[in-house]
Amino acid sequence: MSDRQASKIDPASGSEHVILPGATIGMVGGGQLGRMFAMAAARMGYRVGVFCGSSDEPAAEVAAFTVCGPLTDHSAIEAFAKRCDVITLEFENIPADTIAACSKHAPTYPDASVLAMAQDRWIEKTTLREAGIPVAGFEPVYDRESAIAAGESLGWPIIVKTCRSGYDGKGQHRLNSPDEAALVQWEGAESGDDGQPPWVAEALVLFEREASVIVARTLDQRVETFPVFENDHQNHILDETKLPANVSPELQLQAREIATRVAEHLGLVGLLCVELFVTPDELIVNEVAPRPHNSGHVTIEACATSQFEQHVRAICGLPLGDTSMVVPAASMLNLLGDIWEAAEARETLPNWGACLDTPGVALHLYGKHAARAGRKMGHLSAVGSDLADVSERLRLARERLLSDRG
Numbered sequence: 001m002s003d004r005q006a007s008k009i010d011p012a013s014g015s016e017h018v019i020l021p022g023a024t025i026g027m028v029g030g031g032q033l034g035r036m037f038a039m040a041a042a043r044m045g046y047r048v049g050v051f052c053g054s055s056d057e058p059a060a061e062v063a064a065f066t067v068c069g070p071l072t073d074h075s076a077i078e079a080f081a082k083r084c085d086v087i088t089l090e091f092e093n094i095p096a097d098t099i100a101a102c103s104k105h106a107p108t109y110p111d112a113s114v115l116a117m118a119q120d121r122w123i124e125k126t127t128l129r130e131a132g133i134p135v136a137g138f139e140p141v142y143d144r145e146s147a148i149a150a151g152e153s154l155g156w157p158i159i160v161k162t163c164r165s166g167y168d169g170k171g172q173h174r175l176n177s178p179d180e181a182a183l184v185q186w187e188g189a190e191s192g193d194d195g196q197p198p199w200v201a202e203a204l205v206l207f208e209r210e211a212s213v214i215v216a217r218t219l220d221q222r223v224e225t226f227p228v229f230e231n232d233h234q235n236h237i238l239d240e241t242k243l244p245a246n247v248s249p250e251l252q253l254q255a256r257e258i259a260t261r262v263a264e265h266l267g268l269v270g271l272l273c274v275e276l277f278v279t280p281d282e283l284i285v286n287e288v289a290p291r292p293h294n295s296g297h298v299t300i301e302a303c304a305t306s307q308f309e310q311h312v313r314a315i316c317g318l319p320l321g322d323t324s325m326v327v328p329a330a331s332m333l334n335l336l337g338d339i340w341e342a343a344e345a346r347e348t349l350p351n352w353g354a355c356l357d358t359p360g361v362a363l364h365l366y367g368k369h370a371a372r373a374g375r376k377m378g379h380l381s382a383v384g385s386d387l388a389d390v391s392e393r394l395r396l397a398r399e400r401l402l403s404d405r406g
Contacts, residue, residue, distance in 0.1 A: 017107075017219045018317040019086050021045030024064070025312070026084030026106065028071075028098070030057030032366035032376065033090035033292045036300075038062045040308035046316075051080040058367040059090070071098050081105035088270055088315050090291055092118040093165060109219075109269040109315045110290045117266065118290050121163045121200045131265040133258060134284050136205050136277075140197035147181040150201035158201045160184070172236070174204075205284055207277035211245050212295045213259040214307050216314040217268045224310070224320040225256040226303065229295045231275075237374060240394070241295040242387055243302050243330045247278060255283055262288060271311040294334070294376070299323075301362055301381045302330030329387035333394045335378040339401050340371030350401040358397035360384065 019025075025041055027034045030052025038048040038059055047064040050057075060066040065083070069076030071094055078101060081087060087108040089099075096112040103111070117127050125138050139150035141160055151158045162171035175181050186199070210233065214226045230245035231238055247255070259274040262285070266272070273293035275286040296307035305313075305321025313320050343350050356363060365378035380397055384390040 020316075023047070023085040023316070024049055024083060025315070026051065026080060026087035026102070027059060027063070027090060028052075028087065028094055028102070029090035030054075030059040030066075031090055032058045032368075034059030035062055035366060036297075036364075037088075037090065037292060037308045037311055040306060041312045044309065044312055046312065049080060049083055051077065056369060061367050071095055074098075074101050077101045078105065081108075086315055088311065092290060107219075107315075110272075111267075111269070114266050114268060114290050118288060119164060120196065121161055121287070122196050123163075124287060125200065125202075127266075128262065128285055128288075131261065133262060133265075134282060136284055136286075137203040139201045141186075141199035141201045142197055143186050144181050144184070146197075147175065147184070147186070147199070147201060148178045151175060151178060151181070154201060154203040157204050159204060160199050160201045163196065163198055163200050175201075205277045205279065205286075207279050207284070209246065209278045210286075211247060211255060211276045211278050211283075212241075212273055212293065213255045213276070214271060214273045214293060214296045214299075214310075215256075215259040215263045215268075216271050216310045216320055217263045218314050218317055218320065219269050220317070221264075222320055223260050223263060224323050225259050226296065226299060226307065226310075226323045227325060228252050228255045229298065231295050235374070237334070237336065237376075238294045239334055240391065241298045241332045242391065243298055243325060244387070251278065251283060258283060258285065266290075270314050271307060295332075297364070297379055298330050298332040298381060300364070301383050302327055327383040328385045329390050330381065330383040331387065331390045331394050333380045333398055334376055335365075335380065335398065335401075336373070337371035337375040337377050338373045339398075340377065341373060342402055346402075348405075351403050351405055352401070353405070354400035354403050355380070355397045358393055358400060360390075360393060361397040 024047045027050045030050050035058040041048045049065045050059045050063040051067050055066050067080035081102045082105050084106045087102045087106050099112045102108040117123050125135050128135050137154050141147045157176040160173045210231045212229045217223045228245040230242045232240045263272050273289045277284040292307050300306045360382045362381045380394050382390045382394050
């Protein structure tokens with residue numbers, strides 16, 4: 001342990017795992033999750049260094065320093081990691097050897113085993129099922145014939161997803177019959193190690209609503225969960241997150257217990273989001289993400305501790321924060337690049353003045369320089385005493401972005 005690292009460790013704790021404010025946290029990834037993490041960490045007195053592809057990425061704009069390079073550039077990774085007291089990440093599709101290289105120079109959370117699980121849907125679902133976590137039925141898919149076999153086994157329709165690199169609905173197909181399996185280009189998906197399938201077929205879940213839970217866990221096994229979020233999607237992309245979720249107290253408790261079980265089974269250190277389908281009879285885990293999550297943005301205004309502050313606390317070994325709501329109701333709406341494209345077509349810009357004239361609306365923009373359809377450019381949040389009113393105000397604010405200027 002270096003003198004620099006020793007000076008950042010809490011002597012009262014008797015542990016080398018408590019990293020104090022003033023230390024440097026490394027963030028692998030330069031997107032909006034890294035940006036909001038860096039802002040929360042800076043408020044707590046930490047310096048954040050970012051490793052990303054270019055110096056104009058969202059997180060780089062607010063970081064104390066930035067090291068640029070591809071994730072496979074181990075010389076750049078080493079230069080970055082040597083400047084950090086602890087390292088974390090904002091997305092899961094990072095090569096395991098990159099995380100291993102980081103961990104030679106500073107504690108790195110989550111570790112490679114958690115990443116390996118999150119990077120591959122087949123490994124993820126197998127791991128969760130083996131842990132007794134409720135998941136939809138699933139089968140491996142390699143080609144048209146195995147897709148049809150999966151449909152016959154699970155029952156039509158089925159949802160077929162690429163095992164690796166899919167997000168926001170990308171790499172997914174709903175197949176209603178064997179004939180539709182013939183329309184999919186099965187070549188090109190990335191196979192996993194040891195002959196694992198490039199695709200996974202899932203039984204269709206008839207759910208009432210979608211929900212998520214974010215859980216934080218420290219190296220010494222302390223755990224805290226946030227309240228259950230209710231999520232509405234449009235075109236497979238999260239549109240709105242509401243708090244509190246319209247879920248019974250019994251299912252709220254069950255959801256938080258499931259998230260805790262997942263975190264403990266994986267040996268997580270840091271933050272993890274568990275996405276759930278709420279059916280009339282049970283909760284079914286859709287997928288997990290070992291990082292801050294889009295649905296957790298609402299915690300910035302709604303909870304005593306935001307998901308980003310909790311991430312800092314978890315990886316630095318600090319006491320985990322209070323996750324309770326500080327308001328009766330809160331909501332978050334995503335702002336996609338479609339808004340910018342629609343404004344540009346009218347030869348204008350989004351009407352920020354009209355948007356922010358809506359009472360109680362908070363604006364979060366991510367500093368992205370290029371807008372395109374479906375790209376997350378920012379979000380709006382609002383709080384209040386009535387969830388329906390909060391949601392209505394947010395939707396009005398978003399509509400006003402394309403209103404005429406008076």
